[in-house]
Amino acid sequence: MIGLELFSLQWFEIFCGGFCVLAIFSFLAKENPFYRIFEHLFIGISAAILIMEPIRTFLWPQALKPLLGMDRIPFPDGTYPEPYAMSYLLFLVPMGFGLLYYFILSPRHSWLAQLVIGFSLGVGAGLSFKGIIVEMTPQLTDSFRPLYVVGSFGESLNNIFFIFVLLTVFSYFFFSFKRSPNGLMVKSSWIGRTMMMGCFGAFFGATIMARMALLVERLQFMIAQWWPALSQLWR
Amino acid sequence: MTRLRNKLIAFFTFIGGLYFFLEYILPAHIGGLEFGKYHEQISLAVQLIGLMAIGLGLINIFRVHGVRILKLQGGWFNSFVLLLGLAFVLVLQLLDFRRSEQRSDLLLEVKNFSLFVNRVVLEYEQKQIDYRPRLDALIDRLGVLKTQVKNSSSLLATGKQLDSERTEAQFVRSAEGAASATEQLKGALWQNNYRETKKITLDQLALLQSVTQELLDLNYEASPARRWGNFVFNGFFTPLGSAMFSLLAFYIVSAAYRSFRFRSWEAVVLMIPALIVMLGQIPHGPLYVYSGLPEIRRWLLEYLNTPAFRAIFFGSAIAGLAMSIRIWLSLEKSPLNTEETKQ
Known part of the structure; x- marks a missing residue:
């Protein structure tokens, strides 16, 4: 690495990064304590970041700071740009209700935590109505494709195939009435199953390539950054 | 009693979903009532309720791994490493957060100077409130900030960094310019001919604001909490995460071979x-x-x-x-x- 000072913070950053990669890849040989330690380290670091992120980006700036009046910076003469909004005190209600979660730690009063868990489940259910319909509607309208496109035979064939796959896969999950052996539904669902296999194959290929991209990036890091940084030790 | 509790839980579950269900299916206006008027506040409250459970996750981690360490059960050293990593990153994040907050507060204070000058002039015009002690307070504050930069004793002091000395000198010049313009504004207000001077003062304060932003950014990036935070992120978190996910490539390929x-x-x-x-x-x-x-x-x-x-x-x-x-x-x-x- 040109321009990287030995034992500087950047050097240690690269050195530790490579060490971490080696520790994780050591799992390929067999499960070992070296891998376990770094796996736990990753969980610890991730947990800390996941805990702090919502506090930094939401809890403090949007709730606690205005509630405590700390979002108002005084002018040089000691007056404030705007008065404290008493409506911020209303934040205490959801915060107090949310604190009921902690009763889950008390066997006697755990039912109080169930109130807030139930409330959250209800909110999740209420939001999912909107979420599902908002997500489904554009896909549903896009699925109504013209089977004959004027002047484009290829496009027409593509659309026919699209609808064919959609309907056959639908038929695989259609259990509302009894299927007669060798009936249309049985054949259609067999085709649907085959189409799904093709779809899973394509998805599988895309997933492998995404993982491979990560692997290549790590190998590039090891070869282009870590090894030159390490070799500075005996140069 | 248990039945009553269950009914209460069912009631809270129903209430939780009711608003969001109605908010979606009902029209925005029903007669004179605007249904989603407080949607933002209600969403904020719901998020707050969920966020209160953050500490619960932390308590559980400490309970599970703390017990394993105290009883020296199998894998106690792994638990120790987990808690050490967690505590170290939490402390770093808290320090970084504190620094970042101080930085944004100071920037807001400097941004508010323009607002302050406008308010002082307006209140003098409308209510005849004396402007002199108020503008003197601004000049004093500018003097304090300038001294802090000169003595390297505030968030605006960056230490001996690349470009920082140049920016620090720029800050001192801008603060002096803003203080001098404010002094002139006082005189102009006395003569009741202040339109042009007020504009010059506001321009000087805007310049000061942009230099302050630059200086605070330099200071923040150079702070130990930020640098060590970046070290942990780039030296541990990113490589461990990438390696963990790329490891799956080997297993997917092996599974692919078999299937x-x-x-x-x-x-x-x-x-x-x-x-x-x-x-x-x-x-x-x-x-x-x-x-x-x-x-x-x-x-x-x-x-x-x-x-x-x-x-x-x-x-x-x-x-x-x-x-x-x-x-x-x-x-x-x-x-x-x-x-x-x-x-």
Whole structure:
């Protein structure tokens, strides 16, 4: 690495990064304590970041700071740009209700935590109505494709195939009435199953390539950054 | 008593979903009532309720791993490393957070100087409130900030960094310029001819604000908490995460070898699109076998993958909708139901 000072913070950053990669890849040989330690380290670091992120980006700036009046910076003469909004005190209600979660730690009063868990489940259910319909509607309208496109035979064939796959896969999950052996539904669902296999194959290929991209990036890091940084030790 | 509690839980579950359900299905205005008027506040409150559980996760981690360490159970050292990493990053994040907050507060204070000058002039015009002590307070504050930079004793002092000395000198000049312009504004207000001077003062304060922003950014990036935070992120978190996920590539390939052998019709159908998608994504090299593969790959993803996944999604979405209604109306058997749990 040109321009990287030995034992500087950047050097240690690269050195530790490579060490971490080696520790994780050591799992390929067999499960070992070296891998376990770094796996736990990753969980610890991730947990800390996941805990702090919502506090930094939401809890403090949007709730606690205005509630405590700390979002108002005084002018040089000691007056404030705007008065404290008493409506911020209303934040205490959801915060107090949310604190009921902690009763889950008390066997006697755990039912109080169930109130807030139930409330959250209800909110999740209420939001999912909107979420599902908002997500489904554009896909549903896009699925109504013209089977004959004027002047484009290829496009027409593509659309026919699209609808064919959609309907056959639908038929695989259609259990509302009894299927007669060798009936249309049985054949259609067999085709649907085959189409799904093709779809899973394509998805599988895309997933492998995404993982491979990560692997290549790590190998590039090891070869282009870590090894030159390490070799500075005996140069 | 238990039945009453269960009814209460069901009631809270119903209330939780009711607003968001109605907010979606009802029109925005019903007569004179605007239904979603407080939607932002209600969403904020719901998020706050959820966020209160953050500490619970932390307590559980400390309980599970703390007990393992105290009792020296198997894997106690791993737990120790986990808690050490957690505590270290938490402390770093807290220090970084504190610094970042101090930085944004100071920047807001400097931004507010322009607002302050406007207010002082307006209140003098409308209510005849004395402007002199108020503008003197601003001049004093500018003097304090300037001295702090000179003595390297505030967030505006960056130490001996690249470009920082130049920016520090710029800050001192801007603060002096702003103080002098404010002094002139006082005189102009006395003579009741202040329009031009006020504009000059506001321009000086705007300049000061941009230099302050630059200085605070330099200071923040140079702070130990920030640098060590970056060290942990780039030296541990990113490589560990990437390596962990790339490790799966080996296992996926190994699983593919076992399942993709031509043993059944489905295996063949699974393998061919997978191969096309993989080969179609390779831009060059020995595995770049055919120039038309990217187009075939695109066609497969658009006309086979999309409708098949869409059909699966429609089915699961309808099932999800039904499940949501059951949860919302507490028709679903739930571990929250204490009576059922006891049975």
